[in-house]
Amino acid sequence: MARSLRSGRQIKSLSPPNKRGGAAAATKGGAKPAAAKRTAAGKGGKGGKRPPREESESEDDEEEVVEKSVSEGSGSESEEEEDVKMPAPLKKAAATKADGSEGSSGESDDDSGRDDDESNEEGKGAGFTDDNAAWLRPKSKQQLLSSDDEEGDEFDMPSEEEDEDLLEVERQSRLLDAELAAEQLEAEGELRRTIAQQTEVFHLPTAEELADDENRVVPPSELRARVEDVLEVLADFKQRREPGRSRSEYLERLSADMAELFGYLHELVEYFLSMFGPTECLEFLEASEKQRPLVVRANTLKSRRKDLAAALMKRGVRLDPLAPWSKVGLKIYESTVPVGATPEYLAGHYMLQSAASMCPVMALGVQPGERVLDMSSAPGGKTSHIAQLMRNQGVIIANDLKPERQKATVANLHRLGVRNAVTCCYDGRKLGNLMRNSFDRILLDAPCSGLGVISRDPSVKVQRTLPDVHRCAHLQKELLVAAIDALNHKSKKGGGYMVYSTCSVAVAENEEVINYLLSKRDVRLVDTGLDFGKPGFTRFEHRRFHPSVALTRRFYPHVHNMDGFYVAKIQKLSDKRKNEEVKRTVEAEKASEKEKEGTKVEGDSKETAKRGGKKKKKKGKKKRVDASEGEGEDGAEGPGVPRKKAKKGMSVPNVPAAQASKKKTNAKVTKPRRMKVTGM
Numbered sequence: 001m002a003r004s005l006r007s008g009r010q011i012k013s014l015s016p017p018n019k020r021g022g023a024a025a026a027t028k029g030g031a032k033p034a035a036a037k038r039t040a041a042g043k044g045g046k047g048g049k050r051p052p053r054e055e056s057e058s059e060d061d062e063e064e065v066v067e068k069s070v071s072e073g074s075g076s077e078s079e080e081e082e083d084v085k086m087p088a089p090l091k092k093a094a095a096t097k098a099d100g101s102e103g104s105s106g107e108s109d110d111d112s113g114r115d116d117d118e119s120n121e122e123g124k125g126a127g128f129t130d131d132n133a134a135w136l137r138p139k140s141k142q143q144l145l146s147s148d149d150e151e152g153d154e155f156d157m158p159s160e161e162e163d164e165d166l167l168e169v170e171r172q173s174r175l176l177d178a179e180l181a182a183e184q185l186e187a188e189g190e191l192r193r194t195i196a197q198q199t200e201v202f203h204l205p206t207a208e209e210l211a212d213d214e215n216r217v218v219p220p221s222e223l224r225a226r227v228e229d230v231l232e233v234l235a236d237f238k239q240r241r242e243p244g245r246s247r248s249e250y251l252e253r254l255s256a257d258m259a260e261l262f263g264y265l266h267e268l269v270e271y272f273l274s275m276f277g278p279t280e281c282l283e284f285l286e287a288s289e290k291q292r293p294l295v296v297r298a299n300t301l302k303s304r305r306k307d308l309a310a311a312l313m314k315r316g317v318r319l320d321p322l323a324p325w326s327k328v329g330l331k332i333y334e335s336t337v338p339v340g341a342t343p344e345y346l347a348g349h350y351m352l353q354s355a356a357s358m359c360p361v362m363a364l365g366v367q368p369g370e371r372v373l374d375m376s377s378a379p380g381g382k383t384s385h386i387a388q389l390m391r392n393q394g395v396i397i398a399n400d401l402k403p404e405r406q407k408a409t410v411a412n413l414h415r416l417g418v419r420n421a422v423t424c425c426y427d428g429r430k431l432g433n434l435m436r437n438s439f440d441r442i443l444l445d446a447p448c449s450g451l452g453v454i455s456r457d458p459s460v461k462v463q464r465t466l467p468d469v470h471r472c473a474h475l476q477k478e479l480l481v482a483a484i485d486a487l488n489h490k491s492k493k494g495g496g497y498m499v500y501s502t503c504s505v506a507v508a509e510n511e512e513v514i515n516y517l518l519s520k521r522d523v524r525l526v527d528t529g530l531d532f533g534k535p536g537f538t539r540f541e542h543r544r545f546h547p548s549v550a551l552t553r554r555f556y557p558h559v560h561n562m563d564g565f566y567v568a569k570i571q572k573l574s575d576k577r578k579n580e581e582v583k584r585t586v587e588a589e590k591a592s593e594k595e596k597e598g599t600k601v602e603g604d605s606k607e608t609a610k611r612g613g614k615k616k617k618k619k620g621k622k623k624r625v626d627a628s629e630g631e632g633e634d635g636a637e638g639p640g641v642p643r644k645k646a647k648k649g650m651s652v653p654n655v656p657a658a659q660a661s662k663k664k665t666n667a668k669v670t671k672p673r674r675m676k677v678t679g680m
Contacts, residue, residue, distance in 0.1 A: 202229045204242055204253060223261045227282065230254045234278050254278060258285060264461045268451075271466065274541060275507065280558070287558035288454040294332040294339065295322055296350045297358060297381075300388050301417045303349040305330065311344055322355055325362075325531060328388075329355060348415040353381045356452075356555050356565035360443060360501040361385040363528040363553075363569050368393035370440040370493055375428045375483060378405035380412035382445060387418040396421040397439070399428065429478045432485030437575070440495025442483045446476045448504040452564020455557065473508045477516050484521045489572040496572045497526070505556065505564040507540045514552065514568050515545045522576040525551045528569045532560065536568070 205213070205226075230250055233240040237247060251273065259269040262285045272281045298305040305328055309319060316336035322329025330350070332339060339345065340352060361382050366372055368390045377383045377398035386396055398413075400406050403425045413421050426434065428444075449469050450460050480500055489496040502509050514536075517523060525548040533553035538545050552568040 202233050202240065202242065204230075204245055204249065218260070220261060223257050227254060227257050227261065230257070231278055231282065251278070258282065262289065262461070263458075265465065267466055268461070268464065271506070275505070283558040284556065287556075287561075290557075291455055292354065292557065292561065292563060295353065295355045296330050296332065296339065297353045297385065298328045298330065298350050299348055299384070299416050300328060301392065302347070303344075308344060308349050311349075312342070315342060326355070326358060329358060331355075346415070348417055351381055351384060351412070351416060353385070354563050356503070356563040357381060357445075358385065359528075359530055359533075359553070359555070359565065359567050360445060360499050361389065363530055363567050364441055364443055364497070364499045365529065366390055366394075366441055367493065370394045370495060371397075371438070373397045373399065373431070373435075373439040373442045373483075373486060375399050375431065375442065375444045375479065376401075376447060377423070378402070378409050380409035380416075382443060383409065383421060384412060384416045384418055386443070387413075387416075387421060390420065392417075392419045394420055398423045399426055399431065401425065401427060429482050432482035435486045437486070437488040437490075439486055439488060440491040440493050442487050442498040443501075444479060444483050444498065445501050445503075446479055446509075448472050448476070448502040448509050449506060451504045451506050452555075452557075452566075453503050454564075456563070469504075469506050469508050472504075473506075473513055476502070476509060476513045480513060480517050481520060484517065484523060484570070484572055487572045489574060498570050498572070499528075500568045500570060502566045503563060504566065505554070507537055510554075510566040510568075511537050511540065511545050511549050511552070512543070514549055514570075517570070518546050518548075520578055521572070522574045522578065523570050523572050525549065526569050526571050527551055528553050528567055530567065533567070534559065536566070 230253060233242075234247070234250055234254075237250075241247075241250070255266060255269045255273055258264070258281070259266045262269075264285070269281075269285075272284060275281075276284055298308045305321075309330060312319060312330075312332075312335075317332060317339070318334040319330050319332045322331050344350060345352075364372075364386070366386050366389050370390065371394060372386055372390070374383050374386065374396065378400040380398070383396060383398045390396070396418075398406075398409055398421050400409065400423075406423050406425060409423055413423075449464050449472050450457055451464065451469075454460050483498055483500075487496060487498055500514065504510065514525070518525075525546075528551065530553050533555050535550040536545075536552035536554060538547055538550050552566065555562050555565040555567075557564055
C-alpha cells in the first residue's frame with residue numbers, strides 16, 4: 001500500500017510481490033532509509049566505488065518511482081471525482097487554502113514547488129483531464145497578492161449558486177435595493193422630462209395647419225396629446241402661452257378638439273366648459289363615456305336587503321351594499337345570470353333603479369297615511385319607492401302624460417305588491433287647476449334633455465342642442481308652477497313640501513327654473529337632507545340667483561360615480577301669487593296717474609270758464625253755494641251757510657285741484673248719498 005501525495009489515501013501498488021515488500025519496508029523506515037540512500041550515494045560519488053547492494057537499491061528506487069506515478073494517477077482520478085461532487089464555492093475555498101499554505105513558504109520553496117509541478121505534469125501526461133487545472137495549479141505569492149482585490153469583488157457580488165444559499169431576508173433586502181435604484185433612475189428621467197415640458201412653449205396650430213387637418217383623419221392619440229398640452233398651458237397661462245395668443249383662442253381650440261375626440265356637438269362642449277372649467281370638463285366627458293355600476297333597490301314590502309343579497313349570491317351574483325346613505329340599495333359587480341330575469345326579480349323582491357334616482361324620494365321624506373302626487377311616474381321606479389316608504393298606507397296618485405308609458409308603471413306596481421297607488425294620464429300643466437291644494441307632498445321628476453345620463457344614451461351627444469335645452473326649461477317652469485298650485489300648505493300632517501329633480505346638469509333646466517319659481521309663488525327652499533352632493537350654483541355667467549339656491553344638490557358622474565342629477569326641496573308658504581300682486585300695484589299706480597291728469601284738465605277748464613261771460617260767472621256762484629251746502633263737518637263752513645261774496649276789484653283765489661275735484665263729486669252725488677253724509 002502507498003499513500004497519495006495530494007489526497008493522502010492509501011492505494012495498492014502495481015509492483016511485483018517481492019518488490020512490494022521492499023517498498024513497504026522502505027516506506028516504514030521513514031526518513032532514515034532516504035538519508036541512508038543519500039549518504040551511500042555520497043560515499044559512492046566520493047570514492048568512485050559502488051557497494052555490492054547498489055544494484056538492488058537502484059531497482060528499489062525504480063519501483064518507488066513507478067509506485068508514485070501510479071499512486072499520483074489514481075489520486076488525480078479520485079480528486080476528479082471529489083471535484084465533481086464538491087460545490088463551486090468549496091472548490092474555490094480549498095484552492096485558496098492550498099495556495100495560501102504554499103505561498104506562506106519562501107521564494108525558494110515557490111521555485112522548487114513549481115519544478116515539482118512541472119515534473120509531475122510530465123509524469124502524468126495525458127492521464128489528467130480536469131477542466132479546472134488552471135486554478136488548481138498553485139499560485140505564487142505575487143499572484144496571490146495581486147488577485148486579492150479581484151477575489152473580494154467576486155465574493156461581494158454572489159453568483160446564482162451563492163444566491164440560493166442566502167437567507168430569505170437577505171434576498172428581499174437585495175430586491176429592495178434593486179427596486180430603489182430603479183425608482184431613482186425613473187425619478188431622474190421624470191425630472192428631466194418635467195423640466196423640458198415646463199421650459200418649452202406649446203405651439204398652437206395656425207389656420208393653415210388646421211385647414212390641412214380638415215383634409216385628413218386626425219388620430220385620437222394626436223387629439224388627446226393636443227388637449228393635454230392646451231390644458232397645461234391654461235394652468236400656467238402667463239408662463240406657457242405663445243406670444244400673441246389670447247386665452248379665448250386656446251379655449252376655442254380646446255373645445256373643438258374635445259368635441260371631435262368624444263363625438264359631441266361643439267355648442268354642448270362650450271356649454272360644459274362654461275360650467276366646469278377646462279380640467280373638470282375633460283373629467284366629466286371621460287366619466288360620461290364609462291358605464292355606471294348596476295344598482296338594484298330591495299323591495300321592503302316583500303323582502304329584506306339581507307335576505308335578497310344572500311339569495312342573489314347563491315345564484316352567482318357578486319355584490320356589495322350601495323353606500324352608507326342607502327339602506328335598500330345593492331351594487332352588483334358581476335353576475336352569471338341575467339339580473340332582470342331571476343326568480344327574485346319576477347317575484348318583486350327588487351327593482352332595477354339607478355343610485356341617483358333614489359335621492360329625490362329620500363329627500364321628499366314621505367310618511368305613512370299622506371296624500372302624495374307623482375307628476376311624472378312612468379315607469380314606476382320612484383312611485384314604488386314612495387309606496388314602500390309609506391308601507392302601503394295613504395294614497396299615491398301616479399300621473400303621466402302618455403298612456404303607453406303607464407302600462408309599464410302598472411305592471412311594476414303589481415309585481416312589487418303596491419296597493420295604495422292610482423294611475424292617471426293628465427297633462428301636468430293642468431293639475432294645478434284640477435286638483436288645487438289637494439296633496440301633502442308632490443314629486444316632480446321633470447322631463448329634461450338628459451345631459452346627465454349620456455353614458456346610458458350616447459345619442460344625446462349629437463341630438464341635443466341648446467334650443468332643445470331652453471325648450472325643456474320652459475316646460476319645466478310650467479309644470480313646477482302647476483305643482484305648487486296643487487300642493488296644500490295647510491296640511492295637518494306636516495306637509496306642504498315638494499321635490500323637483502332632473503337627470504340633467506344644465507343650469508338652464510335646474511337653477512334658472514327654481515329661481516323663476518321663487519319670483520312667481522310664495523315658496524322657499526329648504527335643506528334636502530342629503531349629506532353628499534355639491535351645492536347648486538348661485539351665479540352662472542352674467543346671471544345671479546337667489547342665495548338659497550345653494551341648498552339644492554348636484555350629482556356628477558366624475559365626482560360621485562352616479563348619473564348626473566339635480567335635486568331641490570321646496571316648501572309652500574301660502575297661496576299668494578307674486579305676479580298678480582305686482583300687476584295690481586302697477587294697475588293702481590296707472591289709475592292714480594290718470595286721475596291726477598284728469599283733475600288738472602278739469603281745473604284748467606274751470607279757470608277758462610271763470611274768465612268768460614257774466615252768465616257763466618253766475619252759474620259758477622250758484623254751483624259754489626250748492627257745494628258749500630253739501631260740505632260736511634270737515635268743511636270750513638257749515639251746511640246751508642253761504643260763502644262771503646268777494647269784493648269788487650279782488651280776484652277769486654285759485655282752488656286746488658284736489659279740492660275742486662272733491663267739490664265736484666260732492667255736488668254730483670245723488671240724493672241718498674247726500675242724506676247718508678248728513679246723517680253721519
